[in-house]
Amino acid sequence: MIIKTAGLRKDFEVRKKAGRLRRVTETVTAVDGVDLTIERGELLGYIGPNGAGKSTTLKMLTGIMVPSAGEVTVCGLRPVPDRVALARRIGSVFGQRSQLWWDLPLRDSFALLRHVYRVPEAEHTTRLKACRKLLELDEFMDTPVRQLSLGQRMRGEMTAALLHGPQVLFLDEPTIGLDVVSKQAVREFLASLRDKGDTTIVLTTHDLADIEKLCERLIVIDHGRVVHDGSLAALHDRYQMKKQIVVELEEPWAGDQRLDGAALVGVEGLLIRLELDGASVGQVVAQLPAFRDLAVVEPGIEDVITRLYGSDRG
Amino acid sequence: MANPYVKLLGAQIRSQLQYRASFFLDLSMATLLSAVDIGALFLLFRVTPALGGFGWREVILMTAISGAGFCMADLAVGEIERLKHYIRTGLLDTVLLRPMSALGQLLVLDFATRRAGRVVQGTLFYLVALTVAPVKWDAARVVYAIVAPINAAVFFSAVFVTLAAIAFWWIESGDIANAFTYGGRDFTAYPSTMFHGWFRGLFAFGLGFAFVAYLPALALLGLSEPIGLPDWARWCSPLVTLVVVLIARATWLAGLRRYGSTGS
Ligand SMILES: Nc1ncnc2c1ncn2[C@@H]1O[C@H](COP(=O)(O)OP(=O)(O)O)[C@@H](O)[C@H]1O
Ligand SMILES: [Mg+2]
Numbered sequence: 001m002i003i004k005t006a007g008l009r010k011d012f013e014v015r016k017k018a019g020r021l022r023r024v025t026e027t028v029t030a031v032d033g034v035d036l037t038i039e040r041g042e043l044l045g046y047i048g049p050n051g052a053g054k055s056t057t058l059k060m061l062t063g064i065m066v067p068s069a070g071e072v073t074v075c076g077l078r079p080v081p082d083r084v085a086l087a088r089r090i091g092s093v094f095g096q097r098s099q100l101w102w103d104l105p106l107r108d109s110f111a112l113l114r115h116v117y118r119v120p121e122a123e124h125t126t127r128l129k130a131c132r133k134l135l136e137l138d139e140f141m142d143t144p145v146r147q148l149s150l151g152q153r154m155r156g157e158m159t160a161a162l163l164h165g166p167q168v169l170f171l172d173e174p175t176i177g178l179d180v181v182s183k184q185a186v187r188e189f190l191a192s193l194r195d196k197g198d199t200t201i202v203l204t205t206h207d208l209a210d211i212e213k214l215c216e217r218l219i220v221i222d223h224g225r226v227v228h229d230g231s232l233a234a235l236h237d238r239y240q241m242k243k244q245i246v247v248e249l250e251e252p253w254a255g256d257q258r259l260d261g262a263a264l265v266g267v268e269g270l271l272i273r274l275e276l277d278g279a280s281v282g283q284v285v286a287q288l289p290a291f292r293d294l295a296v297v298e299p300g301i302e303d304v305i306t307r308l309y310g311s312d313r314g
Numbered sequence: 315m316a317n318p319y320v321k322l323l324g325a326q327i328r329s330q331l332q333y334r335a336s337f338f339l340d341l342s343m344a345t346l347l348s349a350v351d352i353g354a355l356f357l358l359f360r361v362t363p364a365l366g367g368f369g370w371r372e373v374i375l376m377t378a379i380s381g382a383g384f385c386m387a388d389l390a391v392g393e394i395e396r397l398k399h400y401i402r403t404g405l406l407d408t409v410l411l412r413p414m415s416a417l418g419q420l421l422v423l424d425f426a427t428r429r430a431g432r433v434v435q436g437t438l439f440y441l442v443a444l445t446v447a448p449v450k451w452d453a454a455r456v457v458y459a460i461v462a463p464i465n466a467a468v469f470f471s472a473v474f475v476t477l478a479a480i481a482f483w484w485i486e487s488g489d490i491a492n493a494f495t496y497g498g499r500d501f502t503a504y505p506s507t508m509f510h511g512w513f514r515g516l517f518a519f520g521l522g523f524a525f526v527a528y529l530p531a532l533a534l535l536g537l538s539e540p541i542g543l544p545d546w547a548r549w550c551s552p553l554v555t556l557v558v559v560l561i562a563r564a565t566w567l568a569g570l571r572r573y574g575s576t577g578s
Contacts, residue, residue, distance in 0.1 A: 013576070056577075059407075059577065063410065063411075064407050064410050064411065064574070064577075065574055065575070065577055066571070066575050083410065084413045084414070085413070087411055087413040088413045090411075092411050094404070094407070096404070097404035097405075097408060101325055101329060103329035103330075103332045103333075104328060108328075112321055112322060112325050115316060115317075115321040116318050116321075116322070116412050116413070117413065144332075
C-alpha cells in the first residue's frame with residue numbers, strides 16, 4: 001500500500017474574541033482520527049462538505065503540516081521529516097494556488113520544474129509530450145501564465161505536477177471554478193491517468209460529476225471523521241437511495257390504487273413518479289394500468305450526498 | 315544539470331524585466347535614496363568636527379562597511395520580510411512541496427533585482443572610503459578589508475531572517491522588525507562611542523552591532539578600541555557573525571516547525 005494513516009488527527013488552536021478585551025483559545029479538531037489505506041494505482045475520491053477536513057488531511061499527507069497525533073506514511077516515508085525525499089515522489093495541485101511562473105510563458109515553467117526536480121532531459125520531453133497532447137496545451141505554450149484562462153492554467157498545473165513522474169498525485173479541488181469544457185478535459189485526463197494505473201490519485205472535490213465519472217472508491221469525511229469508505233454503489237445502498245420510475249399513463253391516475261413494493265411519490269397530469277421499495281421494475285410495471293412511456297431514474301449522487309450531510313448535521 | 319537555485323533566480327530576473335520601465339525607475343530611485351544617506355553623513359560633519367571621538371575620514375570607513383554590507387544583505391534576503399505575504403498567498407506551501415530548501419527558494423523566487431543598483435553604489439562608496447581613510451595597509455588588513463563588508467552582509471542577512479521568522483509567531487511583527495533593521499543599520503554606520511550607557515551595552519555588544527563595522531574599521535585603521543575592548547576583539551567579527559547566523563537558522567527552522575503545526 002502506498003498511503004497509510006492510523007488515527008490521523010489535527011487540532012488547531014483558534015483564538016477568538018470574547019468580549020471587548022478578553023480572548024479565549026478554542027481547539028478546533030479539523031481531522032479526528034482518520035484511518036486510510038490506499039493501494040498503488042487507486043483513484044480515491046476524498047469528499048465531504050466545506051470545512052470537513054479534506055485540505056487539512058492532504059496537507060498532512062504531503063508534508064506541509066504536522067499531525068497532532070497518529071501515524072502517516074506516504075511512499076514509505078514520513079511526510080514532514082522526509083519532506084524533501086517525499087517531494088520527489090509526489091505531485092500536487094491545489095485548486096486555489098499556482099506553482100507556475102506568472103510572468104513567463106507556460107513553456108518556461110515546465111523547463112524550470114525540470115531543474116527543480118532534476119529530471120533527465122529525455123524523460124522530461126516524453127512526459128511533456130504526452131501531457132501536451134492529452135491536455136491540448138500547444139496553443140498556449142508560449143502565453144504568459146497570467147494571461148491564461150483558469151481552465152488553461154489548470155491544465156498547465158496538472159502538467160506541472162506530473163512532469164517528474166510522481167507515484168502519487170494529490171488534487172485538492174482541481175475543477176473548482178472551471179468552465180464546462182475545461183472540467184471535461186481535466187476529467188478525461190484523470191481518467192486516462194487512472195486507467196494507465198501507474199499513478200495513485202487522491203482527489204478532493206465538490207463536483208459530483210467528478211466523483212461519478214472518476215472514483216471507484218470514495219471516502220466521505222465529515223467533521224474530520226470518515227463516515228463512508230467504499231464504492232458509490234455501496235454508498236447508495238447504505239443510504240437506501242431508491243430507484244424511481246416515471247410513467248406517462250394513458251388515463252389520469254385513479255388515485256385509489258395500491259401498488260406492492262413501490263410508493264407513489266408524485267403525480268403531475270398523466271405523469272406519475274414511483275419509488276421502488278423492494279420490488280423490481282418488472283413487478284411494478286405489471287401492476288400499472290396502460291401507459292405510453294416509462295423511464296427508470298437511478299439515484300443521483302447529489303441525493304446521496306444531501307442525505308448524508310443532512311442526516312449528519314441533524 | 316544546472317543548479318536549480320540559479321535557474322529560479324534567472325527566471326525571476328526575466329520576469330522582472332517584463333516590466334522594463336518600472337524596473338529601471340525602481341533601480342534609479344533606489345540609487346538616488348542611498349545618495350541621500352551619504353549626504354546625511356557630510357551634513358553631520360559640517361556641524362561637528364568629530365563623532366564619538368573620530369574624525370570624518372575614520373567614520374566614513376564605518377559608514378561604508380555598514381552601508382555596503384546592508385545593501386548586499388538587502389539585495390540577497392531583503393524580501394524575506396514579505397513572509398506574511400508568502401504565508402497568505404500559499405507560496406510557502408508551494409515551496410514546501412518541492413525538493414529544495416524553503417528559505418532558499420523564497421529568496422530566489424522573490425529576488426528584488428532592482429536593489430542591485432544600490433550594491434554597485436555601496437561598493438563604489440566603500441572603495442572610495444578605503445582610499446580616503448588612513449588605513450594601515452598590510453597583508454592581514456588587505457584580507458580583512460575584503461572580509462569586512464561581506465561579513466557585514468552576512469550579519470545583516472541573518473538579522474533579516476531572524477526578524478522575518480518572528481512573523482511565524484506574530485504575523486504583524488513587520489513594523490517592529492523594520493525598526494530593528496533600519497535602527498541596526500543606522501547604529502552600525504557610526505562609532506559605538508557615540509552612544510552611552512545601557513543603550514550602547516545592549517546594541518553594541520549585547521546584539522553584536524559593534525562587530526559589524528565599528529570594530530573591523532578600527533582594525534583596518536590600526537586604532538585601539540577606546541571603550542576598553544582588547545585589540546584582538548577587533549578581528550573577531552566573523553565569529554560573532556557565525557553566532558548570529560546560527561541563531562537565525564534556529565529561529566527560521568523553529569518558525570517553519572511552528573507553521574507546520576498551526577498552518578498560519
Ligand atoms: N490553519 C488553520 N488554523 C485554524 N483552523 C484551520 C486551519 N486550517 C483549517 N482550519 C479549520 O479546520 C477545519 C477543516 O478545514 P479544511 O481542512 O480546510 O476543510 P475542507 O478542505 O474539507 O473544506 C475548518 O473548520 C477550518 O476552519
Ligand atoms: Mg479544502
